[in-house]
Amino acid sequence: MKKQSSQEAKIAVNLCHQKNLDALMSLEHNWSEELTGQFYARAYFEDSDDGSEEKVKRLMEGLEYSITISQFASVLGLDASNLSKIDLHLQPALSPKTIRKLYVDDSNKLTLGTVKGLLPHFDLLLKMIKTTISPKSGDKLALTARYAALLWSMRTYAPPFSVMKYIWNEIQAIVLDPSKGVAYAPFQHIMIHRKNVVKIKSNEHKINQILRDASHEIPQESEDEDYIDLFKAYEADLAARAAGASSSRTPQDSDEDTEEDDDDENNDADDDDVSDPLIPPYNASFLVP
Structure with missing residues (x-):
């Protein structure tokens, strides 16, 4: 029985190799459910600028990012010939x-x-x-x-x-009908990291872009640009959020104190110089608005 199972496994693996799917099927990558959900909520498909292929666009930080199907294939390690199958x-x-x-x-x-x-x-x-x-x-x-x-x-x-067209069409179907279930998270995060990795413009560039779009004269731009890895930023934000939640559990004065209580607190200020803990504001600027 074990020998038969081993033989069937060899056949299955060999078929994957013949179709050049073994590398893609053994791929592993970190991903987050929240960012995947944001992708499906804000993504849409359209033709590329030259009309030669499709591309998917999505909003991040108020900016629009896109990737064509051929670029996505390259990110996943598939050559251009895969799209002709x-x-x-x-x-x-x-x-x-x-x-x-x-x-x-x-x-x-x-x-x-x-x-x-x-x-x-x-x-x-x-x-x-x-x-x-x-x-x-x-x-x-x-x-x-x-x-x-x-x-x-x-x-x-x-x-x-074409495995690339298959994956692309399935992702598009989920965008159109999320009830089909959220999937392909590892592939999407590879796309975000390697294609967009993500180049986030500084506040100066954002403001100047608004002025430029409105045909206004803009000051000379500096060369500073921020490059942010969305997954690392997401992980850092989770840690900050957890730290904030921990701080928020520290006992604090009730908001329902009477005026008499307030007077007592003022009188005791000289004796007890203890201030409420400051909870750092939650900053998720890297997430899609």
């Missing part, structure tokens, strides 16, 4: 006859649309796909038409498909 989202749905070939028994007794009875290497491959290039929530026992198409395209002799 088959777009699975544009392919017709597989026929029931074809889907049956994914199962151990392809007779009419099968209940299509479930993972029960899948060929062992397809069953393992599906589990790998669901945690990497196509993460989805929902019924774990269901084999959707999209997953069936992915498995069919992973066969040795199947024509290569």
